[in-house]
Amino acid sequence: MALSVSAGGRVWRKFCKTFNFGPNSALKRFPTCTANGRLYSTSSDNVLVSKDEKSGIATVRMNNPPVNSLNTAMLVSLRSCFEELENDKSCRALILTSQKPKVFCAGLDILEIYRKSPDYVAQFWEKLQDMWLSLYGSRLVTMAAINGHSPAGGCLLSLACDYRIMAEGKFTIGLNETQLDLVAPFWLRQTMVDVIGYRQAEMALMIGALYTSDKALQLGLVDKLAPIEDVQTVAEEEVKNWLKIPDQARAITKMASRKPLLDELRKRKQEDIQTFRDETTRESVQMSIQQYLEKLKAK
Secondary structure (H helix, E strand, O other), X not given: OXXXXXXXXXXXXXXXXXXXXXXXXXXXHOOOOOOOOOEEEOOOOOXXXXXXXXXXXXXXXXXXXXXXXEOHHHHHHXXXXXXXXXXXXXXXXXXXXXXXXXXXOOOEEHHHOOOOOXXXXXXXXXXXXXXXXXXXXOOOEEEEEEOEEEEOHHHHXXXXXXXXXXXXXXXXXXXXXXXXXXXXXXXXXXXXXXXXXXXXXXXXXXXXXXEEHHHHHHHOOOOEEEOHHHHHHHHHHHHHHHOOOOHHHHHHHHHHHHHHHHHHHHHOHHHHHHHHHHHHOOHHHHHHHHHHHHHHHHO
């Protein structure tokens, strides 16, 4: 599955070098919250949520330095956040973005599946499934404001949303699982097919392709581009257009399209967990992860 590492400064410096931006990016230029409603956060502060009470638009900001890796705590916080907003009758839309400009989300934390017991890996994967089900199956308008790199798990989050706005420039997005000897699960493969079509998805998944913003727009992997400083504003304006449609009709139409895949994952949940557990704990995969970590340490 989608992988990143939250193992300290060395890895962060390597990530910054790979994607051509400094580890001390000027985050102060980007406000913590642009909504005019109340601001609240999860107990761990790794997901910040603001909601405009008048419009019913919530902004969810991932805040798990340095690269918003999806570790166990982050998955639990995201699911809790999505479910809270889902149950808030005054909430009509959700914008998912990053508190750390230039990195939307770098994917699953690789350390969560490295030299861990099969039971631990299985429990971790179930948390990812549950988080995805809560986002992909949401009644809300869901919009990804992709204000930075979005490989792997970042792409997974983006694909689960209804609409994707990405920062212009050399930022990348895609599902690159095969580069670490892993295979995307059936439900993630299907969302990729649904968004960009069978042939393009098949090819992208086989080679673990990461696409620049321009190429992602060309393929339909994202729906619109904007300067990085305008991504949030553009997303807010786009959401308002979606909210002109009556909520019930829009939500019913959305679920008519998504229910088959949601039902399939729920039906095959344990099978999917077992597949990921067995695949990930294979020695060849563990060796690939070890080699990747050693390369990072050597930098």
